[in-house]
Amino acid sequence: MSEISRRRLITGMSATAAGAALSLAGGRFASAAARDRAIAVTAARAVRTEGTTLEQVATATGTGAYKRLAAGPGWPLVVRSDLAGARTGRDDRRTGLACFVQFTDMHLVDSESPVRFEYLARYLDSAHRPHETLTVRGAASLVERVNSLPGGPYTGRPFSMVVNTGDIADNHEHIELDWYLTVMSGGTVTPNSGDPTRYEGVQNSGDAAYWNPETSFQDAYKAKGFPEVPGFLTDAGRPFTAPGLRVPWYSTIGNHDDSIEGTLPDLGLLGSLYTGDRKVEGCDDADAAKLADALRHDPAAAAVLLTELLAGGGVVRQVTPDPRRQPFTPTEFAQAHLDPAYTGAGPTGHGFTSDAVSSGRLYYTFPISDGVLGVSLDTTNRAGWADGSIGTAQLDWLENVLQSHSSHWYDTDGHVVRGGHGNQLIVLFSHHTSGTMGNLLPDPYHPFEQRHDGNTLVTLLQRYPNVVAWVNGHTHTNQIIAHAHAVPERAFWEVNTASHVDYPQHARIIEITDNGDGTLSLFTTLIESAAQYTTDFHDTSDAGLASLYRELSYNDPYATPAQKTGTAADHNTELLLARPGS
Known part of the structure; x- marks a missing residue:
C-alpha cells in the first residue's frame, strides 16, 4: 500500500477506531483493546507523540489510601465531529x-x-x-x-x-x-x-x-x-x-x-x-462554618469574622x-x-x-x-x-x-x-x-x-x-x-x-x-x-x-x-x- 493510501486509510479509521471506541456513557473508552487500537491509529496520524499524554500519562497504582503514580498508557486522539463531518484523506x-x-x-x-x-x-x-x-x-x-x-x-x-x-x-x-x-x-x-x-x-x-x-x-x-x-x-x-x-x-x-x-x-x-x-491557623467548627458561608454569600461579614479571629477568636501564630x-x-x-x-x-x-x-x-x-x-x-x-x-x-x-x-x-x-x-x-x-x-x-x-x-x-x-x-x-x-x-x-x-x-x-x-x-x-x-x-x-x-x-x-x-x-x-x-x- 502506498504511503498516501495508507494515510488516507488511517484518517478514515480514526473516526471509528478512536471515536467509536468511546463508550456511550460519558466518553470513556469501552475496553483496553479499543484503547490500544486507538493509540495505534493516533501514533500513525501524529508527527510525534513524545513528551505528551499521547505517549504516556501519570497513572495511580497500589491499593492503599495513598496512591503512588507511575507511567501509564497514553490517551489516544478522539475525533469529534459534533460540528462538522470528518472526511477521509484530510491528513494528506x-x-x-x-x-x-x-x-x-x-x-x-x-x-x-x-x-x-x-x-x-x-x-x-x-x-x-x-x-x-x-x-x-x-x-x-x-x-x-x-x-x-x-x-x-x-x-x-x-x-x-x-x-x-x-x-x-x-x-x-x-x-x-x-x-x-x-x-x-x-x-x-x-x-x-x-x-x-x-x-x-x-x-x-x-x-x-x-x-x-x-x-x-x-x-x-x-x-x-x-x-x-x-x-x-x-x-x-x-x-x-x-x-x-x-x-x-x-x-x-x-x-x-x-x-x-x-x-x-x-x-x-x-x-x-x-x-x-498574625496568622490564623485554626478555629472552632462553628466559626469555620460561619466564615465559609460568609465567603460564599456575604463578603462584608467575612471580613469582620476574619478580623475577629485574628483578635483572639482563633488559633493565631506570630x-x-x-x-x-x-x-x-x-x-x-x-x-x-x-x-x-x-x-x-x-x-x-x-x-x-x-x-x-x-x-x-x-x-x-x-x-x-x-x-x-x-x-x-x-x-x-x-x-x-x-x-x-x-x-x-x-x-x-x-x-x-x-x-x-x-x-x-x-x-x-x-x-x-x-x-x-x-x-x-x-x-x-x-x-x-x-x-x-x-x-x-x-x-x-x-x-x-x-x-x-x-x-x-x-x-x-x-x-x-x-x-x-x-x-x-x-x-x-x-x-x-x-x-x-x-x-x-x-x-x-x-x-x-x-x-x-x-x-x-x-x-x-x-x-x-x-x-x-x-x-x-x-x-x-x-x-x-x-x-x-x-x-x-x-x-x-x-x-x-x-x-x-x-x-x-x-x-x-x-x-x-x-x-x-x-x-x-x-x-x-x-x-x-x-x-x-x-
Whole structure:
C-alpha cells in the first residue's frame, strides 16, 4: 500500500477506531483493546507523540489510601465531529495554520501569608492543599516540559507562544506575581516569604488537621497514608533557578489575580492584615462554618469574622511581616508585566501596554500566526465572588475587533453583513468559561456599567464565522464544549483546560489546520510537567520536589481527580468545524 493510501486509510479509521471506541456513557473508552487500537491509529496520524499524554500519562497504582503514580498508557486522539463531518484523506491535505500552548490556573501560593483560610479546607477544597508549598516548582517544571518539545504533535509547527488564562497568583500578592514572572521569564526564585530561613505556615503547626511532613506526628493526612518527608518544608522554600520559557508568552487576568482568595472584593481594607505578623491557623467548627458561608454569600461579614479571629477568636501564630505580600491591583498587574526584568522571550508587556496601565483595560489582541488572531478578555468582576462577566465597554470593544477582522458576519436577525478589513481566524482567551460568567453584580469601580453573562458572549461569537475557539480555565476541569448552530460556519469550540495546581495538572497544546476540504481541525493535546512520575520520599532535590508536587496533588483528600481530569472526549482531540465561507 502506498504511503498516501495508507494515510488516507488511517484518517478514515480514526473516526471509528478512536471515536467509536468511546463508550456511550460519558466518553470513556469501552475496553483496553479499543484503547490500544486507538493509540495505534493516533501514533500513525501524529508527527510525534513524545513528551505528551499521547505517549504516556501519570497513572495511580497500589491499593492503599495513598496512591503512588507511575507511567501509564497514553490517551489516544478522539475525533469529534459534533460540528462538522470528518472526511477521509484530510491528513494528506491539511495545512498547519497555528500552534500554541495554553497554561491556566497555576495558583502560585504564598503558603505563609496571614490572609489565608487553610482551616476552611473541609468546607472549601481550595482553601488549603497539602502540596501548595511546591506550586512555584511545579510551574517551573511545566515550563521545562514546553521547552523540551519541538512543536505540535500533528503539524510539527514550533509553538508560536504560550497563553496563560489566569489565576496566576492564588491571593493576588506582589510576591506571588513576582514568582510567576520569574518562572515565565527565567531566573532565581525563592518560593518563601517572611523569614527566608524558615517556614512559617500551617504545615509545621502540630495541628492534626494539616499534613506535618517533616515530623512523625500522626495527623489526619498521615492517617490517609501521607508520608513523612524529612526536610520537605525547608527545601521547598530554598532558592532555585527557573529556566524561563523559550517562546513568547501572554497573560490573561483571573479572579484570584484581583480579589482576596479569588472571592472577596479587595477594596483595600485588608492590606494591613496581608503584611502583618498574625496568622490564623485554626478555629472552632462553628466559626469555620460561619466564615465559609460568609465567603460564599456575604463578603462584608467575612471580613469582620476574619478580623475577629485574628483578635483572639482563633488559633493565631506570630509570623514574620513581609511588605511583599501587599495585594496588587489590576493596574499593578499590567505594570509588572512591563518590567524589563521580566521580558524573557517577549513580547514586551506580554500583551499589556502602558495604555492598559493608565486605562485599567486589561483586554487586548495579539497575533498568533499569519491569518490567526488572539483576543484576550478580562472576565473578572471586582465586586467579588469567583465567577465572572464582562462590562458593556469591553463587549462593544470585542464586537469592533470581530468586525474589523471579518469579511462578513451575521446581524442579530441572522442576515449576512459584508465588511471589515480582513479575514482572520479568531481564537478568544479568557479565565472564565461560558458557564461561569453569571456574576452580574455591578463592578464597584464602574458601578453604572451593565455586566453581561456567558450566554450573551456565546450569542455574539456565533454571529462571527471567523471565531473558531474560545480557550479558558477557572473550573480546574478538562472539558470541551461544542457550541453548535443551524448555520455550520457560525459554530465554534470552547476548550476548557484543567488547572496546574489541582490534579491532573495539565496544560494543553492547540493546533489549527486547514483540511483542504471545507473544514478546519483543532487538535488539542494535553501535556504534563517534566517531572518524573515516580517519587522518593527521601529525595527533596528540585526534581524530587517537582515529582512530589504531582503525586501529592493526586492524593489531596479534598480533591476530586477523576472529575477534574474529564473524559477521553475532553483530552486529546481533533475538533472539526466548517471553514468560514465554505
